[in-house]
Amino acid sequence: MEHVQEKIVQVTGLRKTFGRRVVLREVNFEFSAGKIIGLVGPNGAGKTTIMKALLGLISTDAGDVQILGQPVSVNTHTVVTQEVGALIERPAIYPFLSGWQHLQVMTTSTTQMAWVVKALQMEDYIHYPAKRYSLGMKQKLGIAMALVDHPRLVILDEPMNGLDPQSVKRLRHLIVQLAQTGTTFLISSHILSELAKIIDMVILIDQGQVLLQRTMTQLQASAHHSLVIRTTENPRALRVLLHAGYSVTRRHDDLIVAKSVALTPLLRTILGAHIQILNMDQQQEDLETVLLGLLAEGKR
Template sequence: METVLSISNLTKHFGRIKAVNNLNLEVKAGQVFGMLGPNGSGKTTTLGMLMSVVNPTSGTYSWFGETPSHHVRKKIGAVLEHPIFYPYLNGQKNLELNCMIKQCDPASIPRVLELVELTERRNDKYRTYSLGMKQRLAIASALLNDPTVLILDEPTNGLDPMGIAEIRELIRKIAVQGKTIILASHLLDEVQKVCTHFAVLKKGSLIHTGPVDEVGKGTDTVEVNADVSNLNEILLSFAGTSSINRENGSFQVSLRDGFKSKDLNQFLFEKGIVASHLVTKKKSLEKQFLEILAES
């Protein structure tokens, strides 16, 4: 798979503050790559350097195996901060102005408006748009020159639940078209729902990177309930039990490596117990994220 972005020892200091510290990352073609971290972790500074808005203190990065240049940047669309549109112009006119600035063909405007579902509102003034619509217009603007890579900085920040859902669905639609997407977020749920890969930053340093679908791999936790008075003792007697917690009226059984929920179910069945509730719980990205931060 082609490497779209390669970052080597990228560092940015603001005086004594190490905003980004020796960052090493690779993003492959077609990935939806989430840069995850609390506020102040260096996500926005990193994106600023990648877009040549912020000068690195040291380190290098390359796009498509090339050093940054005007030719390379034309392959990248970005929504870094609150976009600037003219409130008294409609969506169509604002995009026409953006085409003039970017020197791209205005024939692409109907396509991007359709993609972000603003065709019917294209003749309405920008100031009448909801926050979610404004964000969708910004993404449309970033897609005008049909870039290979789309960069989004906190794309759902400040949106209501419906606006968040709309942006997530839009990101999925763009990804299906084969574009590589890099997004920064402090929202774990956002990254888990739309990203294929993610990196965790803490105080400017990379502390974890990997595929999102590997979250939760490892030892299983099984939530169990049964109409038996001594269920706790019975579960403890199972050879695959590592530990047990009581939570919300159910027993949370952490299994040893090599044991699965079906083994526990078989064990209970052999003891004449039919579980009224037995569910394998995947470790959420939130839990893994907190564990990663605690370990670093």
């Protein structure tokens, strides 16, 4: 259990400006080993800048970054070299080297190279020169280079870009597998529906500030739930429910009722008016809807 609680990343008071533009404002967050963290926010929010600061690729104006308890900056990033794998923006690929040769730059272990090639299903083209690779092949190679040396922390910026649905599913499965063995992931992605399937925690950033850091369990608890009801007489059912004091609206062929109501009395109200229920379903806001709502609140 101690290994699970070990702090992998600690960011304190991080500030970064480009000219007069403030890109990061007092950014603070931390997370433990074996977690999958989603770093989300609008374009230009500062996500890639945070990732570059974590890797010691850019200087910052204030604040501290620590990985595995060791400081990281442009001058001090031994821990990054030894313990971190990353794919930031586009993979650095040399057109005349094969995929296999790219992996050889990252590790001397042919066992690990064979493992990652199989895991990402790159066997058919791994020995071809990279100039023959499609966008999706290059993206998989970049991910393979980040994973091949079994780093403790993996930082992935939009890893699903250019991947077909099957490759996205395979990548999700691989990330979850590796996290279960202790690898920690920080992933930025605008495909929130895919991210929501694997992450343990969300860090929401907007205009260079962390608006919240919450577990998926906490976010799901804060999501709005509703009942979607379809009856033989929706207009009359709407009047009956409103008269009975329910918060209900009509949307197309459905009636939408807040879920925080007792189900049995609601059903009795409809059936007592001799209205037949054709369908009833529960709905919960998805991650994107929840986060968009939080972003809107943050801008008020």
